[in-house]
Amino acid sequence: xxRAERLHALxxxxxxxxxxGISAERLAGELAVSVRTVKRDLDALENSGAPLxxxxxxxxxxxxxxxxTLPPVSLSSAQAVALMAxxxxxxxxxxxxxxxxxxxxxxxxxxxxxxxRADELAHRVWVNxxxxxxxxxxxxxxxxxxxxxxxxxxxxAMDGTTTTRDVEPVLFACTNGQWYLxxxxxxxxxxxxxxVARIERASVTKLACDGHTVQEVGEPPANARPVHGRSE
Numbered sequence: 001x002x003r004a005e006r007l008h009a010l011x012x013x014x015x016x017x018x019x020x021g022i023s024a025e026r027l028a029g030e031l032a033v034s035v036r037t038v039k040r041d042l043d044a045l046e047n048s049g050a051p052l053x054x055x056x057x058x059x060x061x062x063x064x065x066x067x068x069t070l071p072p073v074s075l076s077s078a079q080a081v082a083l084m085a086x087x088x089x090x091x092x093x094x095x096x097x098x099x100x101x102x103x104x105x106x107x108x109x110x111x112x113x114x115x116x117r118a119d120e121l122a123h124r125v126w127v128n129x130x131x132x133x134x135x136x137x138x139x140x141x142x143x144x145x146x147x148x149x150x151x152x153x154x155x156x157a158m159d160g161t162t163t164t165r166d167v168e169p170v171l172f173a174c175t176n177g178q179w180y181l182x183x184x185x186x187x188x189x190x191x192x193x194x195x196v197a198r199i200e201r202a203s204v205t206k207l208a209c210d211g212h213t214v215q216e217v218g219e220p221p222a223n224a225r226p227v228h229g230r231s232e
Contacts, residue, residue, distance in 0.1 A: 021061035077117035092132035
């Protein structure tokens, strides 16, 4: 059994045990591995974000929070490096830090051979990226978009004019290597594209957005596509 398959089986055994929990010894017996291997796998599950709990002493054991599960991860070494390269080359993209953290979790649950090959291949891919906006600004933009809260920004336009605006975020867009925040500008009472690199300050207000939709932005370019990457 490959490690990724074993981690999935382990998480399902923990989930089925419910509130009773299950001992490391029993887990090891079911999976035909050593207790040491089970404990190492439990650490990997926890590091990947699985909500594990443990109860020491006689009758104790390990468990997984109700409803939680860990799907099997079966990437090739090239696929893993492709994810690393994409995130590294787009460090200024929205949610890039979260994507990098997600890749680290994926690497943690790959089987040792695949992980070693991915590590070796990753040394053969170099990137040199442009400076990205401050972490504070990016965090504010990401939070406002995810929570659909009004964003207050200090923005300097191309002509040098600086204004403070309340913006309802609608989408992030990247064109010609430049990231934009597209949203309803309450100052102009219209949809506007804001170059992220020109946003000098940003904070999330407690005001909820009014529900402006992606369709209000207009037709995207012919070659534009959402990042979910699913085929129609």
